[in-house]
Amino acid sequence: MSQLPGRVRSHDDDDDDGRTDYLDLDELARYSRLSVRTLQRHLKRTDDHQLPHWQVCIPGKKKGRVLVSKRAFDRWIEHFRVGAPVAADPDDVSWIKSRKTSH
Numbered sequence: 001m002s003q004l005p006g007r008v009r010s011h012d013d014d015d016d017d018g019r020t021d022y023l024d025l026d027e028l029a030r031y032s033r034l035s036v037r038t039l040q041r042h043l044k045r046t047d048d049h050q051l052p053h054w055q056v057c058i059p060g061k062k063k064g065r066v067l068v069s070k071r072a073f074d075r076w077i078e079h080f081r082v083g084a085p086v087a088a089d090p091d092d093v094s095w096i097k098s099r100k101t102s103h
Contacts, residue, residue, distance in 0.1 A: 022054070022067040032073065039068075049079050 029036045042051040043066065052072045057064030 021070045023070060025066055028068050028073065051076055
């Protein structure tokens, strides 16, 4: 199986077709609709919500290309979800609290 340019293979984070898409920051910005600057800030975070990424460096260079897997990004962005949790069963609405309305 030939590998397409811009795709990195990983056995740790495979999609159903056996390949994982790794995006650079420009591609991730388009995918996520977040700015590159916002993504860079999340790369530098020191708490538990740092954006998981790989820094691929060329020997002798301090900085390298930053890559983020789509799957890792999708898991990471869930930390910022606001509102109701995703129910395992679409018919399970037990998380909804009944509201008393006054008339």
